[in-house]
Amino acid sequence: GAGVSQSPSNKVTEKGKDVELRCDPISGHTALYWYRQRLGQGLEFLIYFQGNSAPDKSGLPSDRFSAERTGESVSTLTIQRTQQEDSAVYLCASKASTYSYEQYFGPGTRLTVT
Amino acid sequence: DAKTTQPTSMDCAEGRAANLPCNHSTISGNEYVYWYRQIHSQGPQYIIHGLKNNETNEMASLIITEDRKSSTLILPHATLRDTAVYYCIVRVLKGSNDYKLSFGAGTTVTVRA
Numbered sequence: 001g002a003g004v005s006q007s008p009s010n011k012v013t014e015k016g017k018d019v020e021l022r023c024d025p026i027s028g029h030t031a032l033y034w035y036r037q038r039l040g041q042g043l044e045f046l047i048y049f050q051g052n053s054a055p056d057k058s059g060l061p062s063d064r065f066s067a068e069r070t071g072e073s074v075s076t077l078t079i080q081r082t083q084q085e086d087s088a089v090y091l092c093a094s095k096a097s098t099y100s101y102e103q104y105f106g107p108g109t110r111l112t113v114t
Numbered sequence: 115d116a117k118t119t120q121p122t123s124m125d126c127a128e129g130r131a132a133n134l135p136c137n138h139s140t141i142s143g144n145e146y147v148y149w150y151r152q153i154h155s156q157g158p159q160y161i162i163h164g165l166k167n168n169e170t171n172e173m174a175s176l177i178i179t180e181d182r183k184s185s186t187l188i189l190p191h192a193t194l195r196d197t198a199v200y201y202c203i204v205r206v207l208k209g210s211n212d213y214k215l216s217f218g219a220g221t222t223v224t225v226r227a
Contacts, residue, residue: 004157035215042217043158059214067184091157093215103215105157 006108025094116191123222139183151198189193
């Protein structure tokens with residue numbers, strides 16, 4: 001079946017511009033995560049959605065970052081007034097349910113802020 | 115969450131077993147050991163997890179020491195496609211099994227023909 005998809009695969013933007021990154025989770029998966037991975041570094045948690053519960057935003061680095069999810073489907077991560085330090089690969093993952101262990105990752109969106 | 119220590123890199127011959135160590139000496143009783151890997155330019159991929167018993171699935175085996183302070187991921191017959199960065203993580207599973215991954219540097223495994 002189809003895995004997690006993300007778009008665009010690559011995004012180059014100028015400093016100060018806003019960007020929107022999209023994630024389509026595996027159909028039926030109730031949990032959705034956003035992560036950030038800077039070049040050569042490990043994974044940083046950003047935000048977590050589970051069903052209709054309030055999202056866990058504890059990993060968002062600043063108020064320039066926000067995310068939304070429509071029901072149990074697509075999610076959008078928005079970065080306002082982008083800075084060069086926002087350059088990274090943004091990864092989305094989904095999980096079948098609260099009680100499942102495995103997170104399934106998408107291929108990521110590579111964001112470059114010039 | 116407990117911190118983990120892994121070797122920076124290791125080489126393995128194709129067809130041989132690859133044994134990847136991980137130290138987690140400060141692990142708590144309710145923390146699980148997870149392994150993920152990340153092949154170049156792809157998203158991370160779940161491999162296996164365990165609490166205290168050894169675990170095996172179609173990808174790998176996980177051996178956890180009796181004191182739970184270290185573990186070893188075993189890829190029984192490494193192939194070139196197993197070349198990746200392997201991450202060992204310990205996480206508390208809250209009552210609902212939700213967890214937030216955070217990776218360190220991991221072990222870069224290179225499988226050579």
